[in-house]
Amino acid sequence: MSLFPAGRAPCRCPSWVAILPLVVLALSACSPTFNWRELRPQGTPLQALMPCKPEHASRSVPLAGAATDMHLHSCDTGGLSFAIAWVELGDAARVDAALAEWPRASLASLRVAPDVVDSPAARWDVRLAGASVARGLAAQGTDPQGQSVQMRAAYFVRGTQVFQAAIYGPTVPAEVSTTFFEALQLP
Template structure:
């Protein structure tokens, strides 16, 4: 008695095991590295796209060298890259320019690039954020916290008394991934 390869011996119908294996393979094919989803940080009008489910954290920082403010961060890692969207309310519009400038310098310092290079045309890129009156793009190659080479691309912008940063970090930044991330930023 010969048994078909695709059937169970007693009933010669397709084996349920094959359906289970096929279903698992199909599920694996449906889980992309970059699973883009909308993020709307609570307390802001910002809309962003994140390629993975972000974790959230808050901490006190001094962005402008004055009184500390609460910094809110949403970040996730996928495809060997780290994506982050962060914001803080400076409480007064007069503090915003210094906060954006200080944050840009701190962003370079975090990847072990001289903070004074924030004013260097070689570290700038032409960034725009829909709805933001202005945006300042920053791009650099530096070292991560463990000393490994890292590329960083960030945009800093503001609306009212709120300041924002969106950034991507990784060994190699693919244009299509960074474009999707930065193009997904929007203020009303």
């Protein structure tokens, strides 16, 4: 007995129709939580990946002895906050002071003692080609609502530009951290 009625041949569908259900299944398995996209902040050589569409803001902050325009690209996804910020100091003599102050200010925002920045346990190794200096800092603190928050941040320099790339959240998954920080480039 034939599976096809008399006089009817099996469908000769294009090959893409046969694999369409597999494609739909594969796409439904993808998580839209981390939709990585390239970021190239204007005015810098930095290339980065952000896991969501970042918003941009600028404001003046006191840094290294003077009011300084800080530029920030940030977004939130998967219970985490991602940020890439940078300043143009215009004077190489201010770079060391900025590298000392910025991580301490980040720790203060988490209600963590600023001297944690000097603890070997809070440091992690950052490798960033094109940066004259790169430092990693990890800390556990509390957010403004009193909730526990982890920070993993990198501070790096190219010329008179100082950068911060950071992830904040209840926990920072290793695979997300690796993707975010290893994508940083200063070509």
